[in-house]
Amino acid sequence: MARDDLQVCLNCHNTGVPDARGRCPRCHTPLDFRRRHSLQKSWAALVASIVLLVPANLMPISIVYLNGSRREDTIFSGIVSLGSGNIPIAAVVFIASILVPFIKVLVMLTLLLSIYFRCEQGLKTRIRLLRVVNWVGRWSMLDLFVISLTMSLVNRDQLMAFTMGPAALFFGAAVILTIMSVEWLDSRLLWDAHATGNAHYTD
Ligand SMILES: [Zn+2]
Secondary structure: OOOOOOEEOOOOOOEEOOOOOOEOOOOOOEOOOOOOOHHHHHHHHHHHHHHHHHHHHHOOOEEEEEOOEEEEEOHHHHHHHHHHHOHHHHHHHHHHHHHHHHHHHHHHHHHHHHHHOOOOOOHHHHHHHHHHHHHHHHHOOHHHHHHHHHHHHHHHOOOEEEEEOOHHHHHHHHHHHHHHHHHHOOHHHHOOOOOOOOHHHOO
8 A cells, every 4th residue: 555645753653644734643743754954954963073073183182291291182192192001992992983983974974965966876775874873873972981981080099180172072062963963864865866756855
């Protein structure tokens, strides 16, 4: 059975025919075939997160005072100095703070460009990529967690003072914006290149 007038409600997940005023028959949320302004919001969040990733990687993320001398570390130089002592921890920090954010931004860029150019190839792969990025989202704060954990451990033995640098703020904001970009993308837009005459579904 294929009916064109059936719509899913994103609020209560009821699938039905909208009432006379175009609302969900169960919870009265206004229904749309595609989430409103999904593409614009997703692009905006992604571009903002790319911009924020620049200061996040160039500015110091940690400032350590040791024996009266001040030492600043960016994410990368911090990983390098961690790597000389503890390679597994350096690997975790590298994956959480450089590899994962970079891959997420790259995947979202690919998905949004594929929607823009109405690409029809590799739909399954793209849906899988979106699911992976969605799943990875919940681990994105791992790096800030590692930093704050280190901070509390280091501060306990009073040998050195440790504070977060300005990059931590930019990094956190970039991570949140990438999660919002994933969240705001209506995955149904990926299918629209296959449908003909559905140009009115995209906004
Ligand atoms: Zn509803």
